[in-house]
Amino acid sequence: MINWMQTHKKKLIPAIWISTIAFVGAGFVGWGAYSTGPSASETVAVVGKTKVLVNDLQQKYNGLYNYLSSMTDGGMTQEKADEMRLEEIALAEVVKETLQLNLAKELGIGATDEDIAKYIVTMPEFQVAGIFDRELYENSIKRAGLSQKSFEESLKKAIILDKLNYSLNLPVNNLDLEALASAYFMQDRISVEVVEITPDDVNATQDEIKEYWEANKENFKTPTIYDIDALYVLADKIPTQDELKEYWEANKNSYLNNDDTIKTFEDALSEATRDYKLSISEEDALKKYIALKKGEIQTDKKLSIAEGNFSFPIDELKAVRTGEFAKPFIYKDGYLVAKISNVNKPRQMTFDEAKDIVTDVFKVVKADQELEKKANETLANFNGKDLGFVTRDSQISYGGLSDGEFSMFLNELFNRPTTKPGFIKLENKAVVYNITDQKLADSSKIEEYKDTIYQSAFSIKNTELTNNLLDILQKRYPVRNLYQGRTNE
Secondary structure, three states: OOOHHHHHHHHHHHHHHHHHHHHHHHOOOHHHOOOOOOOOOEEEEEOEEEEEEHHHHHHHHHHHHHHHHHHOOOOHHHHHHHHHHHHHHHHHHHHHHHHHHHHHHOOOOOOOOHHHHHHHHHHOOOOOEEEEHHHHHHHHHHHHHOOOOHHHHHHHHHHHHHHHHHHHHHOOOOHHHHHHHHHHHHHEEEEHHHOOHHHHHHHOHHHHHHHHHHHHHHHOOOOEEEEEEEEEEEEEOOHHHHHHHHHHHHHHHHOOOOOOOOOHHHHHHHHHHHHHHHHHHHHHHHHHHEEEEEEOOOOEEEEEEEEOOOOOOOOOHHOOOOOOOOOOOEOOOEEEHHHHHHHOOOOOOOHHHHHHHHHHHHHHHHHHHHHHHHHHHHHOOOEEEEEEEEEOOOOEOOOOEEEHHHHHHHHHHHOOOOOEEEEEEEEEEEEEEEEEEEEEOOHHHHHHHHHHHHHHHHHHHHHHHHHHHHHHHHOOOOOEEEOOOOOOO
């Protein structure tokens, strides 16, 4: 058994890492930051006749959380986890694993205590100088908030899953390799002609624009507009050179060049001056914020800010209720203490209000229509330039196309299932083409990428198998989701 584990450890480790090892190595975070309402033994789903418990879901959540945190250098937060619906992802993963475990049980695939023990002693997380250390193992489990029994049960499931996946893997045959090599390294001999029509080339009459507006007027609405009462606190104190030098010394790690070296005082002077003036005016802004809340002073500015006005940090106000003051926030060269007094909801524009926007949109639409018409006419009377043989990654300069546009054209060309003449539209341009010949790249190039082709073929083939298998398993072992989401106690 230990030989099998060592042979397939590259596949086994990723399967276990997310669900178990990462959980132990990084500790109990995510959900572990606070209590959850349901008990650890409560059922969150039933897969066939197998119960999925809150504890299973919690371990999966924490494992995913820690894995993502390690991939982002600790950049994972509870807010980001909630935003990406990590809890739902964790539940889906646990259900998927339980479906596979049910199948493994039917097939008689299991993991013995000896299997688990042999794997644990080979894990570097529990070794000192290359030798298994029981005390380190027990302390690591304890720090993670797990019992030894629950950790080893998780490890057992991961080993069973990997055994199942290994037994189901389809081997890659020569036909698979040839098919993928053809897709990767096929060379097309092409002739091309580029046609172009920009919105500026289009004549749009008043009647056409109004007709377009009538058909699409529900898409032309005013933005949400926020009426704001505010008091502006200007950061206008003139600091001395010594004050600025002292401030820069204390904060110089914030002022970096493009190569991450620290800027000299002279180079950082402009930024440091602004930041210093803001820092010393913040206290004044907070005092005025408190005075405004008490009604001791009044606002002196009224602003109307449209949604999408990126020069104003409207999100600073959205976090508080309408009519309440937000804490001071940086605005231009000072602080603004403000509240939203009214929110003007979007409404449909009149034609006169929307005319300029509608005109621009319509000209883009009409230019696209005329471009397609011109491309079809060019295709019917094709007389393109022969560019010779090209591959997906060819780099060719061709009149009228940038390097990026030509790469986009080639990528789309090699994704098309047909070799018939046609055209590919880019922004304001269409590349009309004809494939006159095809051949595979020379064998040396294919040999150079043989390992990559094999891995890609294996991944494509077995990912499709796994997805199809899961569809079948959901019918064999019906899934009932009983979980309504976590709640704080």
